[in-house]
Structure formats: C-alpha cells, structure tokens
Amino acid sequence: MDYPGNLFVVAAPSGAGKSSLVKALMELDSAIQPAVSHTTRPPRGQEKHGREYFFLSPEEFDGMVKRDAFLEWAYVHGHRYGTSRHTIEERVAHGADVILEIDFQGAINIKQIFSNAVLIFILPPSWEELRSRLQRRGEDSAEVIELRLQNAAIEMAQAQKFDFVIINELFERAVFDLKT
Structure with a gap:
C-alpha cells in the first residue's frame, strides 16, 4: 500500500534501548506520532494504558484477532502484542509520520503490507x-x-532484513542516527 505519510518501524532485542530511543526521538520531533501497540502483558513501572500500550485481557485480545483488527500480532516473551490496523492506516493515509515499536517478526510482517515502511533495527554495542x-x-x-x-x-540474526541498523552504544549518537 502506498500512502502520503511514512511508517517507521523500530525493532530490537529486549534491553537494546528501543523504547528509550523512540521516546527521545519524539521529544525532539513532535511531528512523529507514536503508534501504541496492544498487549496482554501487565503494565511495568509507570506505564499507563493508552500511552505505552493498550493493556488488554486475553479475551479482549482474542476478540480483536477475530475481528481482524490487527495488522500483525505475535507472541513475544509469553505475552501477545498487536498493531491496530485502523490506527496505522488512517494516520499514514492522512499524511502523518508514524513510528511503531514492535518485535522483529512484526516488523517483517508490516513490510509485507506497507512496502514503503522503513524498518530500523537497534543493536546493543555488545552481548555483555x-x-x-x-x-x-x-x-x-x-x-x-x-x-x-x-x-x-x-x-x-535477522538484522540484515532491516533497512537500517543502529548500534545503541552512545545514546545521543543513536538518537541522532534514528532521527536521520
């Protein structure tokens, strides 16, 4: 699908700094709109429903799956995560630049639907x-x-399937790389 807006899809292994980088980017560029995913996992720390995620019961999530409400969804670390089809399509159709944080499987699936989506993978500087x-x-x-x-x-091992790879060693540099 071709839309006037851009869809930026950011994926990373847990702990690579994906959420921190995306948050810092949005503080620098208010034109980029976050796409809030849905999940069955409980909130962590200060997370709020509708801000970091839409926290759903397994039954609510099942209902959305049955209604084909997700562009993609997957099991990640024992919980389900999904991306709202309507929200993404509506925003990019109206010219918005949207950034989405998801797992690598979801990113690959999104690229099959939105061929012009920009896939960005965040790597840690080292395994240690x-x-x-x-x-x-x-x-x-x-x-x-x-x-x-x-x-x-x-x-x-899937990083080569992404359009861009950013190593999050120096946070400010990684934010700059994500912005460009």
Whole structure:
C-alpha cells in the first residue's frame, strides 16, 4: 500500500534501548506520532494504558484477532502484542509520520503490507552490555533474562532484513542516527 505519510518501524532485542530511543526521538520531533501497540502483558513501572500500550485481557485480545483488527500480532516473551490496523492506516493515509515499536517478526510482517515502511533495527554495542542492561533493569528473574538473551540471538540474526541498523552504544549518537 502506498500512502502520503511514512511508517517507521523500530525493532530490537529486549534491553537494546528501543523504547528509550523512540521516546527521545519524539521529544525532539513532535511531528512523529507514536503508534501504541496492544498487549496482554501487565503494565511495568509507570506505564499507563493508552500511552505505552493498550493493556488488554486475553479475551479482549482474542476478540480483536477475530475481528481482524490487527495488522500483525505475535507472541513475544509469553505475552501477545498487536498493531491496530485502523490506527496505522488512517494516520499514514492522512499524511502523518508514524513510528511503531514492535518485535522483529512484526516488523517483517508490516513490510509485507506497507512496502514503503522503513524498518530500523537497534543493536546493543555488545552481548555483555545487553546482559548488563537486562540485569540493571531489575524487572526479570535470572531465568527470564536468559530467555530474553536466547531470543535476542535469534532477533539479532535477522538484522540484515532491516533497512537500517543502529548500534545503541552512545545514546545521543543513536538518537541522532534514528532521527536521520
């Protein structure tokens, strides 16, 4: 589909800094609109319904799947995440630039629907730094961190399928790279 607006799709392994980079970008460029995904996972920390995610029950999520309300959806780390078809199509059809944070599988699926979507993959500077970031977050058990690292290896192997790859070593530089 070809639209006057742009769809920027950002994916990264857990702990690479995707959400922090996107938040910093939107603070610099108010013209970019966030696309808020839906999820069945519970909120973390200060997350608010409708800001970081739309937090849904499994039954609500199932209903949206049955109504074909998602452009894409996937299981990630034991929870489901989905991107609203209507929201994305309406915004880019009206000329808005939209940024979407999703997993690598969702990004590849989005590219099949929106061929002009720009796929951006965020990498950590090293495997050791990724592990350290996940541990410093203090949100996950050692077992969950290991699962996230196993998934990260799979995700990072897909980086070549993206239009751009940014290494998030120096945060300000990575924000600049994302903006350009």
